[in-house]
Amino acid sequence: MKFIISEKYNKQEKRKTIYAAIFVLALIAGFIFMLTNSDVLSNKIIAAIGIFFLAKHLPQAYRSFKNKDTSYPDVEILEPQQKIEISHKGSVVSIALSDIESLRIQSIKGNVKSLLLTTKSFSNLRFEGYENLSEMAEFFKKYTPAEKIKKATWYHR
Template identity: 65%
Template structure:
């Protein structure tokens, strides 16, 4: 069964990235204004350092906004072959379902918010924002050792 990230979750993440980039741009503009308007050497140095430290985040934010939709992997759980395939940008990573050590499911208001999967081959895999997340949790529960599934109602670690 294939699991893809929902469009609503992608839009929400992109919106947060755009707002963070706008906040950084506003802070840079404020630093530039402080540099120009201030007569004190101390304030000019502080504003210049602040602007230079914040400018390095803008190219990363631009790249993140531009490639945001392609940055989420597709998860496929193949029960007949007893494996999980995680594909991202043409690369596929396979893991046997028998490598699952523990499973934590975060429920909020009766629906599954996220899944934290601890495996032998990878340390932790977190699935959040996927369509049919409850079905994914049920499939993973089947292959988790007895007593190693926990339901978290607040925040899982």
């Protein structure tokens, strides 16, 4: 079974990035206004520091928006080989299904929103926004000890 990120989730994350960038730009504009219209030196210093600390986040927001399509790995569960393969930009990481220690499933209104998988080799793997996430959860339940499966009532980010 192969799992890829859903297009809806990808668009939602891009939208969040755009809103955050607009908010930062609005704050920078406010600081510029404060810098140019204030006569008090302390206000000018606060505005300059605010501009400096906020402006450094804009290139990161641009890169995040630009690379959002390729920033999520593909997950493939190979049941005959008893492993999970996570591939991203040509790199593949394999995890044995026997290495699964615990599984936390977060559901909202009956829909699975995210999974937190704890393994022996890679401490925590979080899966969110993938198509057929409920099928992935059911599959992981088969390979996780029953006492180590939890349904999260609080978001586990």
